[in-house]
Amino acid sequence: MTEKTTQIDTLVVGAGQAGVAMSEHLSNLGVPHLVLERERIAERWRTARWDSLVANGPAWHDRFPGMEFADISRDAFATKEQVAEYFEAYARKINAPIRTGVAVHKVERNEGRPGFTIATSEGLIEAQRVVAATGPFQRPIIPPIAPDDASITQLHSSAYRNPQQLPEGAVLVVGAGSSGVQIADELQRSGKSVYLSVGPHDRPPRAYRNRDFCWWLGVLGEWDAAAMKPGTEHVTIAVSGARGGQTIDFRRLAYQGITLVGRTQAFNNGTVTFEQDLAENLARGDDNYLSLLDAADDYIARNGLDLPEEPEARATLPDPQCVTHPLQQLDLAEAGITAIIWATGFAVDYSWLQVDAFDANGKPRHQRGVSSEPGVYFVGLPWLSRRGSSFIWGVWHDAKFIADHIATQRQYFVYHDSAQAQHSRVQNSQAQDSKDVQDSPVRASQAQDPQVQAAN
Secondary structure, eight states, rough: OOOOOOEEEEEEESSHHHHHHHHHHHHTTTTOOOESSSSTTTHHHHSSSSSTTSSSSSSTTOOOTTTTOSSOTTTTOOOOOHHHHHHHHHHHHOOOOOOOEEOOOEEEEESSSSSSEETTTTTEEEEEEEOOOOOOOOOOOOOTTTTOTTTEEEEEGGGGGOGGGGGGSSSEEEEOOOHHHHHHHHHHHHHHOOOEEOSSOOOOEEHHHHHHHHHHHHHHHHHHHHHHOOTTTTTOOOOOOGGGOOOOHHHHHHHHHHHEEEOOOETTTTTTEOSOOOOOOOOOOOOOHHHHHHHHHHHHHHTTTTOOOOGGOOOOOOOOOOHHSSEEEEETTTTTTEEEOOOOEEEOOOOOEESSSSSSTTOOEEEEEEEESTEEOSOOOSSSGGGGSSSHHHHHHHHHHHHHHHHHHHHHHHHHHHHHEEEHHHHHHHHHOOOOOOOHHHHHHHHHHHHHHEEE
């Protein structure tokens, strides 16, 4: 017996926020499609986050336009479980054709005919188009400087769950973006001694003058920025919705009991060395913070808004000792460090997508998610079309653009097919006319008459 092959116009790989958004827009445009998810809907929110994680944006902002979060305040920060449940409910609401528990092993372009053949854990699928909606959090990055020391527990932030997971002793957290800061804060509050390695970062206010920073970035046009500013490619953002949402202040964390250090440079014979860039990194974060306050003040004055002034937002704590006299190196054993949390981000993994759509570094080549490989699309990646692309609402808008592109391409094929059918009908009609002439007795006798032939 031969294996049955499923035929579908568009295949969407991944049923997180990107896949659910794609399904909604494709359905609205009448595009037949199927969404495959190797685990459950929004699985990354369930099992690749720590227990206490909440969304970094308030519920009124971090959602799709078609549905609000249930049972929480619009200004609250949804827990990871609530986010996962939201996407499950949304998928039910739009009746998304999602198959869970199906892994995609390989996608290859067909030879000599349009479309792609997709090998999955449940058989073959043939599709005219493939949308990669697996998002940016695919392969955790632990840098090669990580020590080869079995006595130290080392976890990527995606594997961290709670303080009880770690052995007794101090912890070094490497990376001070949103994940690293929140994990370091939680560990210190649990009673652990914590060292936090701080690199270049942006540090927006959680809120200013009675408006959340998500609102400010919206009205100031920052969410729609089309590209990173030069020199910011390796800058993380430190923002948190934990404990109701508070502005990240590294100096306050230091006075709270966390030891700040510069970027982690190397490990050698049980000793870790740090870059001497801590003060510089904090100053850069301060500049980013103050520049947003300035822009917000200007916007309020320019538009005559009646929002309360907040002079205390510009107050700065004095530099703690760990900043004025930064550590250059640290003996891990002497410091009692028994665990390292690597909050060092992720890389994409498209090894299953075996098409000509990637550069020499394995990054997708695309324009607003439309790949350089015809028929292949990407959605859910940071800066896909704008700064807001990696946020829930940004994914929804990116997916709409891609769905519109797919619908347009389908119309071209419909025109081609109808034109080809019309051409075939004309040819068949001409052939039939010719046959009718040949079969006509009058025409046949005329064709044999020498006078008729001479007249012709």
